[in-house]
Amino acid sequence: MPPGSLFSCFDFLLRSDIPLTELDAAGAGDTRPVVPVRLGSVPESTHGMDSPAMGLRVCGEDALLTVEQVGRYLVRGDREIVIEPAAGSTERSIRLFLLGSALGILCHRRGLMPLHANAVIAGGDAFAFAGPSGAGKSTLASHFVRAGYPVLCDDVCVIAFAADGTPLAWPGLRRLKLWDDAAQALGHDREKLERVVEGFHKYQIPLPPARMAEPVPLRRLYILGKAEDCAPGFRRLRGQEAMHAVIQHTYRGAYLRPLGLAQQNFRHAAMLLALAEAWEVHRAWGYDVFEREAAQIERHMQSAAARIAPQRRAS
Amino acid sequence: MTRNLIATDVLVRNDADLLTTVVDGELIGMSVERGACYGLNGVGTRIWDLLAQPHTIDSLCRELASDYDVEPEQCRREVLPYLQRLHDEGLLGLSGG
Numbered sequence: 001m002p003p004g005s006l007f008s009c010f011d012f013l014l015r016s017d018i019p020l021t022e023l024d025a026a027g028a029g030d031t032r033p034v035v036p037v038r039l040g041s042v043p044e045s046t047h048g049m050d051s052p053a054m055g056l057r058v059c060g061e062d063a064l065l066t067v068e069q070v071g072r073y074l075v076r077g078d079r080e081i082v083i084e085p086a087a088g089s090t091e092r093s094i095r096l097f098l099l100g101s102a103l104g105i106l107c108h109r110r111g112l113m114p115l116h117a118n119a120v121i122a123g124g125d126a127f128a129f130a131g132p133s134g135a136g137k138s139t140l141a142s143h144f145v146r147a148g149y150p151v152l153c154d155d156v157c158v159i160a161f162a163a164d165g166t167p168l169a170w171p172g173l174r175r176l177k178l179w180d181d182a183a184q185a186l187g188h189d190r191e192k193l194e195r196v197v198e199g200f201h202k203y204q205i206p207l208p209p210a211r212m213a214e215p216v217p218l219r220r221l222y223i224l225g226k227a228e229d230c231a232p233g234f235r236r237l238r239g240q241e242a243m244h245a246v247i248q249h250t251y252r253g254a255y256l257r258p259l260g261l262a263q264q265n266f267r268h269a270a271m272l273l274a275l276a277e278a279w280e281v282h283r284a285w286g287y288d289v290f291e292r293e294a295a296q297i298e299r300h301m302q303s304a305a306a307r308i309a310p311q312r313r314a315s
Numbered sequence: 316m317t318r319n320l321i322a323t324d325v326l327v328r329n330d331a332d333l334l335t336t337v338v339d340g341e342l343i344g345m346s347v348e349r350g351a352c353y354g355l356n357g358v359g360t361r362i363w364d365l366l367a368q369p370h371t372i373d374s375l376c377r378e379l380a381s382d383y384d385v386e387p388e389q390c391r392r393e394v395l396p397y398l399q400r401l402h403d404e405g406l407l408g409l410s411g412g
Binding site: 238239240242243244247253257262263266267270273274 | 334336337338339340341343345347348350351352353354
């Protein structure tokens, strides 16, 4: 692929020197704003930068992310990413952190709200699923793929807000990240899959291209947990609990304070909850009961999808 | 730094580091520093309004006693742990050292 190709990335485009196989190529005549991603020289630190927090140093509009043995990523304002790869790093690992932490910083800066969640489409609305690492988010998404639901995004669900406040979930990276056992349990041949990072038993399952480069109204955010301490079931979160859940599952939330964007995110969380619902899901665990539990979540989601969305009732 | 509050402490809302919003009819505060959300319901909202101005626990309870049918002593007993939590969450500061 020639350098400088355009890729569809939420409500903007990335023009990248590096081929970004996880994103759809942008169509001709796409008018979304372009953010260049280029390889270049990135200083180890800039005079006056804060001390690093989770590998991030911020000085004014420069946000410098350092990933040992991978490279340095400089996010300049909301308009450019410059990458200096570390000696011996692979393109795959450079892409992993570009499309992870660096893109997270860029999204926050562009006034978007990235959630650490994946999402599927049902009844024309988006349903997002968040939870701690290993809560089975991607495995659940893989179940939805086989059940015929379009997957909107994996791992990171980026929300933009319409002029009327409607939270809109954008199509994200076109892949699922699955652990070895999950990939096998769901019938994927791991010999044919690409590993996320060399040496780790986590694999990328490609997804079909998004049907449209258009966002979908977010209807519900489910927080996945295990049913160890309480009975399996669904519980609606409201008020403080709901706010806490949304803020806690903001993607790269630890960067908000150094970026000076904690207030924006707090406001976004309240806007999200004005028109979308937060639910906690407690479920039994293990691949033997996975299908049963996934089917319950699917029914719960469908019961909402069958009703008219509140934001449409109002119009 | 948090410490145990005493009756003569002068408390005031930590507005500089504080965000508030209303979700599901509940006033919610969050300290930017700590990131945890805190719900302020009913009396909590009234306490919150009063603490826009510095108050001691005694003067706060005098105000609350006139709003709600409660004895000052009972008010102190119930309000102190609540204020302590708000203080621990970084939502309240001590005024005048």
